[in-house]
Amino acid sequence: MAASYKIGQIVPSSNLTMEREIPAMLRAREALYPETFSFHSSRMRMKKVTPEELKAMDCDSDRCALELSDAAVDVMGYACLVAIMAMGKGYHRESQARLHQVTVDNGNPAPVVSSAGALVDSLHTMGARRISIVAPYMKPLTKMVADYIEEEGVEVADFVALEIPDNLEVAAQDPNNLVDIYKRLDLRNIDALVLSACVQMPSLSAIQKVEDECGIPVLSASVATTYQMLTKLGLEPRIPGFGSLLSGAYAR
DSSP: OOOOEEEEEETTOOSSSHHHHHHHHHHHHHHSSSOOOEEEEEEOOOOOOOHHHHHHHTTOOOOHHHHHHHHHTTTEOOOOHHHHHHOOOOOHHHHHHHHHHHOOOOOOOOOOEHHHHHHHHHHHHHTTTTTEEEESSSSHHHHHHHHHHTTOOOEEEEEEOOOBBBBHHHTTOGGGHHHHGGSOOOTTOOEEEEEESSSSSOOOHHHHHHHHHSSSEEEEEHHHHHHHHHHTTTTTOOOSSSGGTTTTOOOO
């Protein structure tokens, strides 16, 4: 009998994309491997992507981890990159450790991946030292994301900030627009392109197209989260068609 894994996600109340993109990638993996996946979410209130709402939302993450632990999920993802980064440099480590402890104390220990930590860790896995990024945030928040990544030892050569404050409007963006948007970036001497440094901005259908077109490894926060979730589960992080990171080239 094939193993089945329960994927837990802590998501902002207005987030739609991670509950679409993570299942899409793992369903694609089911066509190649015998494992199956089910998907379970708990929500934190957030409508506008502002520092004040992000910090208030993060306070709900412990409750969400407890609820998902009640379902004995096998891995848990904190699906809001900018909420973690807004709490201070290196905060993803503190958040992941605290939320994991919630699951331990509840008797159903589960590894915890944050999209912020997943992006940083995946860039290191890829050996990326210099990158460019696209984000939907206002410029100050995008600069904060860039500073957070740089504090983790990866230079951000350039970024595009789409300046969309409403989180539902971010989710409504056409991912195929990114095929043109990325051309606004300085791509010289970069090791990777983060096509969506946000788990709410859809990008999945554009990842492989852009990588094939520009010849640079392309990833997104959701692709990085999927890679790290599979790694935590002890499964091969390989799902062809979603960029270099999930191609199998970086399987541990």
